[in-house]
Amino acid sequence: MSENSGSTSTNIFVAKLSSYIDLSIEEHQVIEELTQNSMAFDEGQDIIFESEKNSSAYLLQSGWAIRYKIVPDGGRQIISYLLPGDIFGFRESLFELSDDSVQALTPVIVHCIPAENIAEICDSHTNLSLAFTWARAREQAILTEHIVRLGRRNAYERLGHLLLELLHRLQLVEKAGNSDYFLPLTQEVLADTLGLSIVHVNRTLRKLRNDLMIELDPKTRRLRILDVDALSEATGYDQSFLDQNEKPSRSPQDAIGFEEK
Amino acid sequence: MSENSGSTSTNIFVAKLSSYIDLSIEEHQVIEELTQNSMAFDEGQDIIFESEKNSSAYLLQSGWAIRYKIVPDGGRQIISYLLPGDIFGFRESLFELSDDSVQALTPVIVHCIPAENIAEICDSHTNLSLAFTWARAREQAILTEHIVRLGRRNAYERLGHLLLELLHRLQLVEKAGNSDYFLPLTQEVLADTLGLSIVHVNRTLRKLRNDLMIELDPKTRRLRILDVDALSEATGYDQSFLDQNEKPSRSPQDAIGFEEK
DNA sequence: CGCATCGTTGATTGAGGTCAAGGCTTGTGG
């Protein structure tokens, strides 16, 4: 990991939070300040490791990361994906009940909010506190969806469903096209996410390709979903769990307007 | 559901929260007030239904409930169990991204905190806000463990692991003995939790019995785990994800002492 | 060039699903 005084052009967090919550000018500034210092990690590096006592929150500026757990027999279960604009680590920030790890899947840039600042920020900026709450709620919705995927769907549905979720989440931060995105996941990572073997992921991907559901170039890692509606239908995907249909604000008087994109 | 002005003797939430966080006398009183009005639900009744717009938080005073989702093909996936002392529903309270339902498995008594009061309570009582945060973090740890269970364990391990988690969670609120508790779950509920078929749950339970891991009387629904250590070993269970090893407090000066049990 | 990583494919096996049937309760109504 290397220190790096970032020159963040348009701030991804300002953009993301603003689509959920009306932020005051002051709150914009707080976010800008928080994201001045950045840390970079390389592919494969641990950002938070299991045993490590860590009490900070992190903002993921760019790149992909995974939260995972190792089981006694040596297997790995990937709990969730962290994508640009996601907030993570703030769960452990207050208590010590996590023993999962976070690892970079690609080169990654994160901003760190030290534990001691979090409470202060939340107290003085209600909307930022709300933003944290929102992030947590969203993460829980994603975990819930993952549980359903693992518990009640077969390999084909699991894979298609996950690819749709990633498309949708990336679109929300403008990191995906209408139906395609950069998918930096090996088949092993997919297997460890979906509770399948590598071999079976391979065969299931092939089947998705044969069914003309997706195109995936192993070279460029570009994934294209050929028929989003058909794949959603086939895999029982319902994107509503990721949607936010309200803009709650607890201090409308000092909120500033912000255009929806 | 019926209204019921409850005469709560010793408050389960005061007891539970106090083991995590030092509460002020005033905060004790707030909790007592919040739990004056209670609602009762019968077995099988929905407490929160999917489509229902619901913006309250709930405290589960007694009984068991499940959070679940229905998949397109009609299957059901149980996301989590709600046990006495658990807080739920406050995720949806601020945003609208959930579409899962909560149903009573046994007769249940809940206390409801209307949405409009939550923000106010959190603002004026930092430790109660902290308690909510803690509850969320804990719930997330449980969901994470459930994902690992579904993704990386076989039927035998899943079942044993779940039974141990329930034992441990019930012990924390003094609803279980040293190694036994009342388990009000049908094999169908277990199947829908663990992503298995009813038939296979039946066979796996038998195997656990044959291995002298558990005793389960279908009449009384009393479950006894005969060798907690052996079962933990066999199923990769590590209870640390439920433990709280710190008592964070942001206002020690006005906190009162409270004995650990 | 040699080695590691990743993707691919075939052959075999096994865990767990599905189908089907019967038993044991409990409750309800004649």
Add this chain to the structure above:
DNA sequence: CCACAAGCCTTGACCTCAATCAACGATGCG
């Protein structure tokens, strides 16, 4: 008091989805 139905548990027979084992090709890197 008995008949019947509805749940839930149990067990057997069979089948299928996905794991495992094994091998090979492609790519990329020191």
